[in-house]
Amino acid sequence: MRPLDHEFLSAQQAATHQLLHAIQHDRLAHGLLFVGPQGAGKSTLSLYLAQKLLCPQGHESPNLSGCGHCGVCHRVAQKSHPDLNWVLSEKRREAENESRETSSKKTSDLTIADIRSLCQSLLLPPHEGRAKVAVILDAHRMTPQAANALLKTLEEPRPNTHLILVAPSKDSILPTLLSRSQVVRFRPLQSESVANLLEHEGLSAEEALQRSVASDGSIEQARSQTHLSVEETKFLLDLLSGSEAERVLQLASWGQDREALTHLLAGMVDLLAKEVHNPQPTWLPSTQKHLLLSIIEATVEAQNRLRKHGNGQLVVEKLFLNDIPVFSANPRTS
Numbered sequence: 001m002r003p004l005d006h007e008f009l010s011a012q013q014a015a016t017h018q019l020l021h022a023i024q025h026d027r028l029a030h031g032l033l034f035v036g037p038q039g040a041g042k043s044t045l046s047l048y049l050a051q052k053l054l055c056p057q058g059h060e061s062p063n064l065s066g067c068g069h070c071g072v073c074h075r076v077a078q079k080s081h082p083d084l085n086w087v088l089s090e091k092r093r094e095a096e097n098e099s100r101e102t103s104s105k106k107t108s109d110l111t112i113a114d115i116r117s118l119c120q121s122l123l124l125p126p127h128e129g130r131a132k133v134a135v136i137l138d139a140h141r142m143t144p145q146a147a148n149a150l151l152k153t154l155e156e157p158r159p160n161t162h163l164i165l166v167a168p169s170k171d172s173i174l175p176t177l178l179s180r181s182q183v184v185r186f187r188p189l190q191s192e193s194v195a196n197l198l199e200h201e202g203l204s205a206e207e208a209l210q211r212s213v214a215s216d217g218s219i220e221q222a223r224s225q226t227h228l229s230v231e232e233t234k235f236l237l238d239l240l241s242g243s244e245a246e247r248v249l250q251l252a253s254w255g256q257d258r259e260a261l262t263h264l265l266a267g268m269v270d271l272l273a274k275e276v277h278n279p280q281p282t283w284l285p286s287t288q289k290h291l292l293l294s295i296i297e298a299t300v301e302a303q304n305r306l307r308k309h310g311n312g313q314l315v316v317e318k319l320f321l322n323d324i325p326v327f328s329a330n331p332r333t334s
């Protein structure tokens with residue numbers, strides 16, 4: 001087992017144990033529902049479970065994984081094994097391909113056509129022997145018609161067919177699907193786990209630690225932390241160390257460009273996280289350093305409000321004029 005695999009599985013120990021226990025006692029349900037916050041490792045664990053179920057040596061492994069070396073394990077990891085159905089919503093397909101051109105024309109939902117073609121392929125026996133596994137990411141994005149189309153497959157499963165639904169919470173899934181699924185809960189990752197994972201992925205220990213602080217328990221969020229340009233960094237530092245009047249002035253042009261705002265807030269979290277570990281503060285009076293974590297929290301909250309379609313201008317005004325105190329009354333240490 002690679003160190004990274006071990007790190008991921010131990011970070012989600014409860015979920016891993018629940019699945020292993022079910023497999024060892026031959027009680028793994030046909031329908032599984034993985035619920036938990038984004039970036040907690042749900043899709044990664046889906047792949048490990050698929051390896052465990054499809055790898056010829058999977059049943060011999062004491063861990064929730066296949067042998068990790070054979071062609072089957074390799075193709076599962078690449079999501080190219082014919083007995084693994086990896087079903088993505090249109091929104092996620094676009095995110096993975098980073099192509100935004102079609103977003104206005106297509107729905108972000110999982111449609112009845114997506115689910116019907118999945119159900120048809122699950123009626124066929126496995127191509128290579130042991131089992132069939134289907135993973136539906138963003139299961140909460142299924143239209144009601146699509147969810148209904150899936151019901152029959154959940155109710156009358158073929159032998160050795162496993163369906164993994166992945167969603168942020170139980171509430172986001174139709175009760176009819178929920179009642180036919182075995183629920184596996186994922187918790188936000190500990191920041192220590194996030195740091196270890198990033199280090200295994202090749203970041204320096206220092207960078208991994210900095211990113212983990214503001215990761216909110218999400219490996220995806222930690223991976224995607226934004227790096228700001230020199231001008232953007234200067235702009236943010238001026239804003240943070242400015243008086244209230246200066247802040248009002250600088251904020252006047254904010255909120256118009258949502259994408260730029262999202263980028264700046266993400267970069268700001270990164271900047272603040274670095275400040276936590278910086279023995280020589282770049283903008284915050286050293287007497288105020290204890291406030292950093294609450295400022296990071298306020299910024300993450302602002303990101304959430306913006307994501308939930310909050311008005312950009314109101315979001316930054318609340319953040320800089322209400323939530324983050326003005327520090328300029330204190331001597332600056334720069």
Ligand SMILES: [Zn+2]
Pocket residue numbers: 055056057058066067068069070071072073074
């Ligand atoms: Zn294998």
